[in-house]
Amino acid sequence: xxxxxxxxxxxxxxxxxxxxxxxxxxxxxxxxxxxxxxxxxxxxxxxxxxxxxxxxxxxxxxxxxxxxxxxxxxxxxxxxxxxxxxxxxxxxxxxxxxxxxxxxxxxxxxxxxxxxxxxxxxxxxxxxxxxxxxxxxxxxxxxxxxxxxxxxxxxxxxxxxxxxxxxxxxxxxxxxxxxxxxxxxxxxxxxxxxxxxxxxxxxxxxxxxxxxxxxxxxxxxxxxxxxxxxxxxxxxxxxxxxxxxxxxxxxxxxxxxxxxxxxxxxxxxxxxxxxxxxxxxxxxxxxxxxxxxxxxxxxxxxxxxxxxxxxxxxxxxxxxxxxxxxxxxxxxxxxxxxxxxxxxxxxxxxxxxxxxxxxxxxxxxxxxxxxxxxxxxxxxxxxxxxxxxxxxxxxxxxxxxxxxxxxxxxxxxxxxxxxxxxxxxxxxxxxxxxxxxxxxxxxxxxxxxxxxxxxxxxxxxxxxxxxxxxxxxxxxx
Numbered sequence: 301x302x303x304x305x306x307x308x309x310x311x312x313x314x315x316x317x318x319x320x321x322x323x324x325x326x327x328x329x330x331x332x333x334x335x336x337x338x339x340x341x342x343x344x345x346x347x348x349x350x351x352x353x354x355x356x357x358x359x360x361x362x363x364x365x366x367x368x369x370x371x372x373x374x375x376x377x378x379x380x381x382x383x384x385x386x387x388x389x390x391x392x393x394x395x396x397x398x399x400x401x402x403x404x405x406x407x408x409x410x411x412x413x414x415x416x417x418x419x420x421x422x423x424x425x426x427x428x429x430x431x432x433x434x435x436x437x438x439x440x441x442x443x444x445x446x447x448x449x450x451x452x453x454x455x456x457x458x459x460x461x462x463x464x465x466x467x468x469x470x471x472x473x474x475x476x477x478x479x480x481x482x483x484x485x486x487x488x489x490x491x492x493x494x495x496x497x498x499x500x501x502x503x504x505x506x507x508x509x510x511x512x513x514x515x516x517x518x519x520x521x522x523x524x525x526x527x528x529x530x531x532x533x534x535x536x537x538x539x540x541x542x543x544x545x546x547x548x549x550x551x552x553x554x555x556x557x558x559x560x561x562x563x564x565x566x567x568x569x570x571x572x573x574x575x576x577x578x579x580x581x582x583x584x585x586x587x588x589x590x591x592x593x594x595x596x597x598x599x600x601x602x603x604x605x606x607x608x609x610x611x612x613x614x615x616x617x618x619x620x621x622x623x624x625x626x627x628x629x630x631x632x633x634x635x636x637x638x639x640x641x642x643x644x645x646x647x648x649x650x651x652x653x654x655x656x657x658x659x660x661x662x663x664x665x666x667x668x669x670x671x672x673x674x675x676x677x678x679x680x681x682x683x684x685x686x687x688x689x690x691x692x693x694x695x696x697x698x699x700x701x702x703x704x705x706x707x708x709x710x711x712x713x714x715x716x717x718x719x720x721x722x723x724x725x726x727x728x729x730x731x732x733x734x735x736x737x738x739x740x741x742x743x744x745x746x747x748x749x750x751x752x753x754x755x756x757x758x759x760x761x762x763x764x765x766x767x768x769x770x771x772x773x774x775x776x777x
Contacts, residue, residue, distance in 0.1 A: 320346075444461035533683075599613045
């Protein structure tokens with residue numbers, strides 16, 4: 301790891317998760333060595349470092365969840381565990397020569413554009429530095445979201461978010477799990493197998509699709525990445541409101557529910573009222589069976605209040621609990637780093653995004669010269685691997701750096717280009733279940749109701765539009 305902050309660097313990358321490491325690896329392969337990676341934690345890995353709850357795994361097939369420029373052909377399972385993905389990222393950082401560029405335990409405190417020096421002034425807890433280019437690769441799943449539950453501060457037991465897992469044993473304890481999204485569906489079967497009693501607080505049921513996970517046999521041929529990618533691309537059709545593909549996917553989820561839950565009244569409680577895909581669909585073969593255990597209670601309402609060691613549900617039921625686990629997601633629409641970054645006009649990213657995140661090419665923002673954001677506005681997918689988007693963005697950044705090496709001044713995208721791209725995103729999103737499916741999800745900004753997290757088209761279309769840097773939309777900074 302790097303010993304200290306340099307006085308100045310060409311590129312400063314914030315975040316050592318999938319996006320930040322991917323860019324760092326590509327920089328090294330392109331023989332660019334004048335860069336640093338600022339990481340607030342003491343290890344690389346991002347979401348796969350932070351999330352260590354029991355059962356944590358990817359819900360994208362393993363062979364789509366590695367860099368195309370550094371494929372892993374020996375994944376142990378169809379869907380990789382969090383630990384195996386984390387090991388892959390550690391190994392990639394070491395073998396690709398990224399470690400000397402890492403500044404671990406170094407959180408970004410502030411970054412502001414210096415018009416006179418034409419660079420970013422960066423402040424960290426360990427000092428200050430300047431960078432010609434700033435790349436924010438902090439991701440969307442960094443700040444856990446906790447519900448505002450009256451009385452929670454006075455809870456007499458243990459309480460924690462799934463991304464801050466408390467490894468102390470649960471044996472013999474009554475555990476409440478708040479939430480039924482992707483993390484909850486993965487961890488609930490494991491919690492139920494250990495705890496004396498488990499209460500699942502379900503505010504809104506999730507659409508659950510069969511997972512089909514298994515270990516690969518020794519010597520078994522692995523699936524083709526290209527074939528898996530083509531299959532994933534076809535899934536986008538199901539995200540279009542009113543589509544035949546969406547109805548077929550709904551029928552598949554209902555068949556899975558019917559096959560695993562025999563009680564019609566329980567099935568009714570577990571059946572969502574919104575279109576499949578409107579919220580993130582989840583994949584599991586053991587979630588429904590866990591709910592059928594005699595020592596598991598499905599509470600079909602939200603956690604409303606905590607009174608000492610008792611949890612009161614919105615539906616009126618009261619439960620005595622020793623542990624509360626919040627599988628309640630993250631602050632996705634309001635990125636924590638946005639408060640820290642100040643652009644050319646003295647405006648922070650948070651202020652610029654006061655009505656929701658917006659950008660050009662999902663990567664650059666008007667008023668913020670030489671700033672690039674990976675895995676930010678409209679830069680993930682609801683049907684495919686996020687790495688497809690990240691790699692296209694990395695290509696865009698590398699093209700911009702090459703252009704900067706030949707030009708005299710900084711790059712700042714025009715407000716008109718940002719406005720046009722935002723209008724395109726809104727037009728594409730208007731066709732989807734994310735806006736027309738009858739739900740409220742973390743894909744939307746609560747202030748504007750816009751889709752701000754997802755790219756509302758196929759991954760191939762994102763690459764076509766945004767995978768190559770074009771200087772036309774930029775103005776002199």
